[in-house]
Amino acid sequence: MSLPKKVNISLILESFQNLEKAYVDLKKNLSLPKEEFVNNKLLLDKVRVDFNLAFESAMRPCRHLSVVYDLKTTSKDCLVKLAQFIGMPEHEKLQSFVDFYFKYRDLKDQVSPEELYDFLRENLHLFKEYARHVIEYIKKSTGNYLLIDFDLLNEKAKYIKDSINKIEFVLSQGLEEFQKRPMYYDRVKYFYQVAYDSLFDICKHLAPKFGVKKFGDDCLSKLVEVGVIPEDYYMDILKMTQLKNKLISTWEVSPEELYQSLTQIKDKILPVLRSISSALQSLLKEKSKGV
Numbered sequence: 001m002s003l004p005k006k007v008n009i010s011l012i013l014e015s016f017q018n019l020e021k022a023y024v025d026l027k028k029n030l031s032l033p034k035e036e037f038v039n040n041k042l043l044l045d046k047v048r049v050d051f052n053l054a055f056e057s058a059m060r061p062c063r064h065l066s067v068v069y070d071l072k073t074t075s076k077d078c079l080v081k082l083a084q085f086i087g088m089p090e091h092e093k094l095q096s097f098v099d100f101y102f103k104y105r106d107l108k109d110q111v112s113p114e115e116l117y118d119f120l121r122e123n124l125h126l127f128k129e130y131a132r133h134v135i136e137y138i139k140k141s142t143g144n145y146l147l148i149d150f151d152l153l154n155e156k157a158k159y160i161k162d163s164i165n166k167i168e169f170v171l172s173q174g175l176e177e178f179q180k181r182p183m184y185y186d187r188v189k190y191f192y193q194v195a196y197d198s199l200f201d202i203c204k205h206l207a208p209k210f211g212v213k214k215f216g217d218d219c220l221s222k223l224v225e226v227g228v229i230p231e232d233y234y235m236d237i238l239k240m241t242q243l244k245n246k247l248i249s250t251w252e253v254s255p256e257e258l259y260q261s262l263t264q265i266k267d268k269i270l271p272v273l274r275s276i277s278s279a280l281q282s283l284l285k286e287k288s289k290g291v
Contacts, residue, residue, distance in 0.1 A: 005068045007138055009149035010205070012061050016131045019057035022050040023127050030121050038113040047116070048104075054127055055101050061134060076102065083130060086137035090129060097123050145287055146209050148280075153205070156198040160273055163195035167266055171259065179255045188262060189247055195269055196244045202276060209283060217241065220272070228279040229272055236268040 029037065029047055037043060062078040065071075073081050079098055083091035100119055104111045139145045170178065170188045178184045203219040215222045220237045223229045229237070243261050246253050253261075 006151075007068055007142060008064055009138075009144065009147050010152050011064055012134070012138065013147060013149075015057045015060040016135070019054055019127060019131055022054035022057060023124070025050045026054065026120060026124055030117065030124065034114070034117050037117050044113055044116075047120075051101070051104070051120070058127060058130060065134070079130065083133065086133055088130065088133040090126065093123070093126060094130065097126055146284070148209065148284075149205060153202055156202050157273060157277075159198040160195045160269060163191040163198070164266055164269060166191045167195070167262060171263060171266070175256065175259050178259050185255050185258060188258065189253075192262060193244065193247060196240060199240075199269060199273060202273070206276065206280060210279065217245075223276065223279075229275045233268060233272055233275070236265065237272065240265055240269070 026047060029043055029050075032040075032043075058079060059075065062073070062082045065082055066073040066078055069082075069085060071078075071081050071085060076098055077095075079094045080091055083094050088094075100111075100123075104116065135147070139147065167188050170184045173181075173184065200219060203223060204215075207215055207219055207222060210223065210226055210228050212219075212222045212226060218241075220229065220241065221234065224231055224234045224237065239261070243253075243258075243265065247258075
Protein backbone atom coordinates (compact mmCIF):
# COMPACT_ATOMS: atom_id res chain seq x y z
CA MET A 1 0.00 0.00 0.00
CA SER A 2 1.52 3.33 -1.07
CA LEU A 3 1.69 6.26 1.33
CA PRO A 4 -0.55 9.29 0.65
CA LYS A 5 1.25 11.87 -1.49
CA LYS A 6 2.13 15.09 0.31
CA VAL A 7 2.03 18.64 -0.95
CA ASN A 8 5.55 20.00 -1.43
CA ILE A 9 5.12 23.38 0.26
CA SER A 10 8.55 24.68 -0.78
CA LEU A 11 7.86 23.88 -4.43
CA ILE A 12 4.54 25.73 -4.27
CA LEU A 13 6.02 28.80 -2.57
CA GLU A 14 9.06 29.02 -4.83
CA SER A 15 6.92 28.68 -7.96
CA PHE A 16 4.43 31.34 -6.91
CA GLN A 17 7.22 33.71 -5.87
CA ASN A 18 8.58 33.43 -9.40
CA LEU A 19 5.06 33.89 -10.75
CA GLU A 20 4.62 37.04 -8.69
CA LYS A 21 7.88 38.54 -9.99
CA ALA A 22 6.88 37.88 -13.59
CA TYR A 23 3.35 39.16 -12.93
CA VAL A 24 4.63 42.45 -11.48
CA ASP A 25 6.92 43.03 -14.47
CA LEU A 26 4.17 42.18 -16.96
CA LYS A 27 1.68 44.46 -15.25
CA LYS A 28 4.20 47.30 -15.26
CA ASN A 29 4.92 46.93 -18.98
CA LEU A 30 1.24 46.56 -19.85
CA SER A 31 0.51 49.86 -18.11
CA LEU A 32 2.24 51.63 -20.99
CA PRO A 33 0.15 53.11 -23.82
CA LYS A 34 -0.60 50.52 -26.49
CA GLU A 35 1.31 52.37 -29.24
CA GLU A 36 4.45 52.59 -27.12
CA PHE A 37 4.18 48.92 -26.20
CA VAL A 38 3.70 47.75 -29.81
CA ASN A 39 6.64 49.73 -31.19
CA ASN A 40 9.19 48.74 -28.55
CA LYS A 41 10.98 45.59 -29.75
CA LEU A 42 13.08 45.21 -26.57
CA LEU A 43 9.95 45.49 -24.45
CA LEU A 44 8.18 42.84 -26.49
CA ASP A 45 11.12 40.46 -25.98
CA LYS A 46 11.01 41.14 -22.24
CA VAL A 47 7.27 40.47 -22.13
CA ARG A 48 7.78 37.21 -24.03
CA VAL A 49 10.31 36.06 -21.40
CA ASP A 50 8.09 37.14 -18.48
CA PHE A 51 5.02 35.53 -20.03
CA ASN A 52 6.91 32.24 -20.42
CA LEU A 53 8.19 32.46 -16.84
CA ALA A 54 4.73 33.23 -15.47
CA PHE A 55 3.10 30.37 -17.33
CA GLU A 56 5.76 27.82 -16.36
CA SER A 57 5.65 29.06 -12.75
CA ALA A 58 1.92 28.40 -12.76
CA MET A 59 2.34 25.00 -14.41
CA ARG A 60 4.96 23.65 -12.02
CA PRO A 61 2.60 23.52 -8.99
CA CYS A 62 -0.14 22.25 -11.30
CA ARG A 63 1.90 19.24 -12.40
CA HIS A 64 2.83 18.50 -8.80
CA LEU A 65 -0.70 18.88 -7.42
CA SER A 66 -2.14 16.79 -10.24
CA VAL A 67 -0.08 13.90 -8.89
CA VAL A 68 -0.99 14.68 -5.26
CA TYR A 69 -4.73 14.87 -6.01
CA ASP A 70 -4.66 12.09 -8.60
CA LEU A 71 -5.85 14.26 -11.48
CA LYS A 72 -5.24 13.05 -15.01
CA THR A 73 -3.89 16.11 -16.80
CA THR A 74 -1.77 17.27 -19.73
CA SER A 75 0.09 20.51 -20.34
CA LYS A 76 -2.95 21.85 -22.21
CA ASP A 77 -5.60 21.16 -19.57
CA CYS A 78 -3.71 21.03 -16.26
CA LEU A 79 -4.51 24.58 -15.13
CA VAL A 80 -8.20 24.24 -15.94
CA LYS A 81 -8.64 20.84 -14.29
CA LEU A 82 -6.78 21.86 -11.13
CA ALA A 83 -8.67 25.16 -10.93
CA GLN A 84 -11.97 23.31 -11.29
CA PHE A 85 -10.91 20.76 -8.64
CA ILE A 86 -10.10 23.46 -6.08
CA GLY A 87 -13.27 25.41 -6.83
CA MET A 88 -11.91 28.47 -8.62
CA PRO A 89 -14.94 30.39 -10.00
CA GLU A 90 -13.28 31.48 -13.25
CA HIS A 91 -11.64 28.16 -14.00
CA GLU A 92 -13.11 27.91 -17.51
CA LYS A 93 -11.44 31.21 -18.48
CA LEU A 94 -8.05 29.60 -17.93
CA GLN A 95 -8.57 27.46 -21.05
CA SER A 96 -8.47 30.46 -23.37
CA PHE A 97 -5.41 31.59 -21.46
CA VAL A 98 -3.69 28.23 -22.05
CA ASP A 99 -4.75 28.18 -25.70
CA PHE A 100 -3.36 31.66 -26.25
CA TYR A 101 -0.07 30.77 -24.55
CA PHE A 102 0.53 27.76 -26.79
CA LYS A 103 -0.44 29.76 -29.87
CA TYR A 104 1.92 32.57 -28.83
CA ARG A 105 4.75 30.17 -28.06
CA ASP A 106 4.49 28.58 -31.51
CA LEU A 107 6.51 30.92 -33.70
CA LYS A 108 4.79 29.52 -36.81
CA ASP A 109 1.48 30.91 -35.64
CA GLN A 110 2.01 34.66 -35.53
CA VAL A 111 0.46 36.71 -32.74
CA SER A 112 0.63 40.44 -33.32
CA PRO A 113 1.94 42.77 -30.58
CA GLU A 114 -1.51 44.40 -30.55
CA GLU A 115 -3.20 41.05 -29.89
CA LEU A 116 -0.68 40.22 -27.17
CA TYR A 117 -1.23 43.58 -25.47
CA ASP A 118 -5.03 43.31 -25.55
CA PHE A 119 -5.12 39.71 -24.38
CA LEU A 120 -2.75 40.17 -21.46
CA ARG A 121 -4.38 43.40 -20.34
CA GLU A 122 -7.69 41.58 -20.13
CA ASN A 123 -6.53 38.24 -18.72
CA LEU A 124 -3.34 38.79 -16.72
CA HIS A 125 -5.33 38.88 -13.47
CA LEU A 126 -6.10 35.17 -13.92
CA PHE A 127 -2.53 34.30 -12.92
CA LYS A 128 -3.03 36.02 -9.58
CA GLU A 129 -6.49 34.53 -9.02
CA TYR A 130 -5.23 31.05 -9.83
CA ALA A 131 -2.31 31.33 -7.37
CA ARG A 132 -4.56 32.75 -4.65
CA HIS A 133 -7.10 29.93 -4.95
CA VAL A 134 -4.40 27.24 -4.99
CA ILE A 135 -2.82 28.66 -1.83
CA GLU A 136 -6.17 28.95 -0.05
CA TYR A 137 -7.12 25.39 -0.97
CA ILE A 138 -3.79 24.02 0.31
CA LYS A 139 -4.15 25.93 3.58
CA LYS A 140 -7.66 24.63 4.20
CA SER A 141 -7.12 21.07 3.02
CA THR A 142 -3.88 20.55 4.97
CA GLY A 143 -4.57 22.74 8.00
CA ASN A 144 -1.13 24.25 7.37
CA TYR A 145 -2.29 27.87 7.42
CA LEU A 146 1.24 29.28 7.64
CA LEU A 147 2.44 27.12 4.72
CA ILE A 148 5.39 25.73 6.61
CA ASP A 149 7.47 23.01 4.99
CA PHE A 150 8.14 20.80 8.01
CA ASP A 151 9.99 18.24 5.89
CA LEU A 152 12.42 20.96 4.81
CA LEU A 153 12.91 22.17 8.39
CA ASN A 154 13.56 18.66 9.72
CA GLU A 155 15.98 17.88 6.90
CA LYS A 156 17.96 21.09 7.43
CA ALA A 157 18.01 20.62 11.22
CA LYS A 158 19.46 17.14 10.71
CA TYR A 159 22.18 18.53 8.44
CA ILE A 160 23.06 21.08 11.11
CA LYS A 161 23.31 18.52 13.92
CA ASP A 162 25.30 16.03 11.84
CA SER A 163 27.70 18.72 10.66
CA ILE A 164 28.32 20.04 14.17
CA ASN A 165 29.09 16.52 15.43
CA LYS A 166 31.69 16.13 12.68
CA ILE A 167 33.18 19.56 13.38
CA GLU A 168 33.43 18.75 17.08
CA PHE A 169 35.21 15.48 16.36
CA VAL A 170 37.85 17.17 14.20
CA LEU A 171 38.39 20.04 16.64
CA SER A 172 38.76 17.55 19.50
CA GLN A 173 42.00 16.38 17.89
CA GLY A 174 43.63 19.61 19.01
CA LEU A 175 45.10 22.63 17.21
CA GLU A 176 48.51 21.04 16.56
CA GLU A 177 46.99 18.00 14.87
CA PHE A 178 44.54 20.23 12.97
CA GLN A 179 47.39 22.33 11.59
CA LYS A 180 49.31 19.26 10.43
CA ARG A 181 46.42 17.67 8.52
CA PRO A 182 45.03 19.59 5.50
CA MET A 183 42.22 17.04 5.37
CA TYR A 184 40.93 18.28 8.73
CA TYR A 185 40.85 21.86 7.43
CA ASP A 186 38.90 20.85 4.32
CA ARG A 187 36.45 18.72 6.32
CA VAL A 188 35.51 21.35 8.91
CA LYS A 189 35.33 24.05 6.23
CA TYR A 190 32.85 21.94 4.28
CA PHE A 191 30.80 20.91 7.31
CA TYR A 192 30.64 24.47 8.63
CA GLN A 193 29.31 25.66 5.30
CA VAL A 194 26.68 22.89 5.35
CA ALA A 195 25.66 23.86 8.90
CA TYR A 196 25.50 27.57 8.16
CA ASP A 197 23.69 27.19 4.83
CA SER A 198 21.14 24.85 6.44
CA LEU A 199 20.52 27.33 9.27
CA PHE A 200 20.17 30.10 6.70
CA ASP A 201 17.70 28.02 4.64
CA ILE A 202 15.58 27.56 7.76
CA CYS A 203 15.73 31.29 8.37
CA LYS A 204 14.83 32.10 4.77
CA HIS A 205 11.79 29.82 4.89
CA LEU A 206 10.50 31.06 8.26
CA ALA A 207 11.40 34.75 8.22
CA PRO A 208 8.21 35.77 6.33
CA LYS A 209 6.11 33.80 8.85
CA PHE A 210 7.60 36.00 11.60
CA GLY A 211 6.78 39.18 9.68
CA VAL A 212 10.21 39.77 8.14
CA LYS A 213 9.43 40.78 4.55
CA LYS A 214 12.78 42.03 3.29
CA PHE A 215 16.07 40.33 4.01
CA GLY A 216 19.23 39.13 2.30
CA ASP A 217 22.41 37.81 3.87
CA ASP A 218 21.18 39.42 7.10
CA CYS A 219 18.26 37.00 7.54
CA LEU A 220 19.46 35.67 10.89
CA SER A 221 20.16 39.19 12.17
CA LYS A 222 16.63 40.17 11.17
CA LEU A 223 15.28 37.36 13.37
CA VAL A 224 17.19 38.89 16.27
CA GLU A 225 15.60 42.26 15.53
CA VAL A 226 12.05 40.84 15.69
CA GLY A 227 12.78 38.85 18.87
CA VAL A 228 12.77 35.34 17.40
CA ILE A 229 16.43 34.87 18.35
CA PRO A 230 17.57 36.38 21.70
CA GLU A 231 19.62 39.55 21.37
CA ASP A 232 22.48 37.85 23.26
CA TYR A 233 23.26 35.89 20.10
CA TYR A 234 23.60 38.91 17.81
CA MET A 235 27.41 39.02 17.90
CA ASP A 236 27.63 35.24 17.53
CA ILE A 237 25.45 35.40 14.42
CA LEU A 238 27.60 38.21 13.05
CA LYS A 239 30.71 36.05 13.54
CA MET A 240 29.00 33.07 11.89
CA THR A 241 28.11 35.15 8.83
CA GLN A 242 31.55 36.76 8.61
CA LEU A 243 33.28 33.38 8.74
CA LYS A 244 30.95 31.95 6.09
CA ASN A 245 31.62 34.92 3.80
CA LYS A 246 35.37 34.62 4.32
CA LEU A 247 35.37 30.92 3.47
CA ILE A 248 33.57 31.43 0.17
CA SER A 249 35.58 34.49 -0.86
CA THR A 250 39.21 34.92 -1.90
CA TRP A 251 40.16 35.76 1.68
CA GLU A 252 42.70 33.43 3.22
CA VAL A 253 41.57 31.83 6.45
CA SER A 254 44.53 30.21 8.14
CA PRO A 255 44.13 26.83 9.88
CA GLU A 256 44.68 28.51 13.24
CA GLU A 257 42.06 31.19 12.55
CA LEU A 258 39.52 28.62 11.35
CA TYR A 259 40.16 26.39 14.34
CA GLN A 260 39.78 29.27 16.82
CA SER A 261 36.69 30.70 15.08
CA LEU A 262 34.92 27.35 15.01
CA THR A 263 35.83 26.67 18.63
CA GLN A 264 34.00 29.90 19.55
CA ILE A 265 31.07 29.49 17.15
CA LYS A 266 30.18 25.79 17.13
CA ASP A 267 28.40 25.80 20.49
CA LYS A 268 26.19 28.72 19.47
CA ILE A 269 24.61 27.20 16.36
CA LEU A 270 22.26 24.72 18.05
CA PRO A 271 20.98 27.27 20.61
CA VAL A 272 20.15 29.61 17.73
CA LEU A 273 18.31 26.75 16.01
CA ARG A 274 16.42 25.95 19.22
CA SER A 275 15.43 29.62 19.60
CA ILE A 276 13.92 29.60 16.12
CA SER A 277 12.16 26.29 16.84
CA SER A 278 10.74 27.61 20.11
CA ALA A 279 9.49 30.79 18.42
CA LEU A 280 7.87 28.69 15.70
CA GLN A 281 6.06 26.53 18.26
CA SER A 282 4.70 29.67 19.92
CA LEU A 283 3.60 31.04 16.56
CA LEU A 284 1.82 27.79 15.66
CA LYS A 285 -0.01 27.76 19.01
CA GLU A 286 -1.05 31.35 18.53
CA LYS A 287 -2.25 30.64 15.00
CA SER A 288 -4.21 27.55 16.06
CA LYS A 289 -6.16 29.64 18.59
CA GLY A 290 -7.17 32.08 15.88
CA VAL A 291 -8.38 29.46 13.40
